Amino acid sequence: MRAFAFAFAFACALAPSIGRAQECEEGRERIDSRCCWPGQTFSAEHLRCEGEPRCPPELAEHGETCVARVSSTAPVPSAPTTVATLGLSAAADLGVPEAYGPSTRDWPTLGEDHPSRAARVRGKDLGLIEFALSIFDVGFLFGWLTAGLDEASRPCAGASCGSWPLAFIPVAGGLASGLAQFGSARFRNVAYGVIIGIPSVILQVVGLIAAIVAFSGSTDDLGFRPIGDPHGVSLSFVLGAPNADAGLSVDLRF
């Protein structure tokens, strides 16, 4: 069972960073297991592809990336900041509209399958909540560590003192499992109880305080809502929460 638990912990830690080795799109190639343009290297420090790219013939070099080349005579902006100031004429400068033509004849139709829209919503800072609960978890693990070391030392006449279940008590459990007296030997494991148990208490208290602060405050986040939602005031409970796999949200709309 313990082996399974440790395997699970490693799987949780590694899963997000493991990607399937697949071909890269648009002529990019896999460099250090990332998709970069030919001629580039992947910077582990900046987490991006760096260097002058060697673009495929159908693409044009643009800074450290390659962009679509629609018209061979159309210029490509020299820097993203230039394009950002171009407004509605940016597509023309990218060589987009003249070559595209005005027809929407071959465009698909969406019908009634309307998408959702992105929106800024106000809610709880889940990152801070996760951070606070992680600190609490580490403190809780310290409590178990205290109990585990206490058990391993078999202090009560060469046997367990039976104080390990106290480690499951939040906040003070680790300290209690080290200092509690059980059995005929009436032994206090002060060393483990104080050296590991007190940090366990401190971490759990800090985690709890941070969680209270996180739950009581609010922050802006990006959310989603169906297009065409009626305006007006409505209150609803929605399954799911921003930035989470599962949860329950209260949705107040004006």
Place this chain on the structure above:
Amino acid sequence: MPQMPRCLPALLFVSSLLAGCGGGPVLVPRLGLGPFRPGDSGIYDQAVSAAAAAGHFPTQTDPARGRFVLLATSDPMREIRFVVQCYADGWITVSPDGPRIEAVGSSFRVPREVRAEYAQLVLGLERGVVVVDP
């Protein structure tokens, strides 16, 4: 003190690990904007402009089919793309695409780090694509 089942500590340990596994993929709906004037091909140009202004330059364009592709910069593996599709009935949709994207009905399961960029891209398109009344 009564004896606890021997597997109880391991079960509690696994539960605490489950609580800490919050870094996985998240479910997001398909996003888009509109409707604009049906048959207006100008939304394509405006969408490309708006994406460029938001720092996303198309790596594939297919104006005949109203489609262009952008790279997701938040993906550490540099494999995920956003497919922008313009529709003849005036809609624009943005769909994530790539090896770690899973379609779930009309939604997508995407890596957590891509979620914010996905939403911000659509917000950027909303700022750049203007409604033109007929």
